[in-house]
Amino acid sequence: MTYWLLNAGFLAVVAIVAILAGLRARRVPGGAPRWLAATALALAAVLLLTVVFDNVLVGVGIVDYGARGKSGVSIGLAPVEDFAYALAAAIGLPSLWVLLGREHR
Template identity: 45%
Template sequence: MAYLWLSLAFMVPAVLAAVLLRREIHWGAVGLTTLVLLSLTAVFDNVIIGLDIVRYGHEQLMGLYLGLAPLEDFSYSLAAVLGLPALWHLMRRRKLARAADRPVPSVQPRAGRGRR
């Protein structure tokens, strides 16, 4: 169960951020990215576990698997798909807010370059 708690530490903030920014996130892109990333996770997790590159303590897992891959492994991909667009929009908001606080430089003609 330790991997479940670790997964929740990533999933809860990602889901909360996605819910708060639900109007700004392009959900079609998130859906397509989720499909691709979860498919790749399924393939490559099974490969690395099958080749014995990674081992899990089975007593720390929920016991649900997709092939050889524990279900907890998929939560990291899902957290990234939800969390990164939310983080992008939050950072963009901060940048726009900072830009709005800056004074706008005035444009003055250079000396010696008048109209002809």
Template identity: 40%
Template sequence: MTYPLIVLPFLVVTAVVTLSTLRRRRFRERMASSGLVALVLLGLTLVFDNLMIAVDLFSYPEEHLSGLRLGLAPLEDFAYPLCAAFLVPAVFTLLAPRTPALTSTPPAHQKDTA
């Protein structure tokens, strides 16, 4: 099995779960934050994967890679931080209870009984 095929299910799950939060509150803000986090994580991955590969901490069999690289790091390595940046907030959003809509009448226990 090749690394692009291993990464594909992670990308699909991330896209499906993230899009399932489309109608939740503050989707746009969450996506902007996730995008910023993704840029930071991708930058860190670029630097540290290249360093680790350069000092020969690990290597990849060429026949299992797509062939696309950023420096020494294969492109497939960048899928995991990208998924984490979007999937974690999406799952957190789905697990959080929905806030009820604000009403103009106070709850029964707060009514003034004067």
């Protein structure tokens, strides 16, 4: 099993949650742009931190992915597959916030 195959299931769930959140955010005046801005800001911050810290973890040898299951594409020393959890968190958490929050009228 490759890392991308493993990530695909989690990312599919996050995509469904994000679509539902987007639909709900559209019902509130100005809700969709706020949700998109919050998601973009979270995504930028989390991906930046992931780039820095994943490269440190791989560089000092704390984490080793081995060759099997990787795509071979890396950002620095970290394989791109390792960024899937950051992507899922940065999109999924603001989406859950919208879905689980109360509606303002």
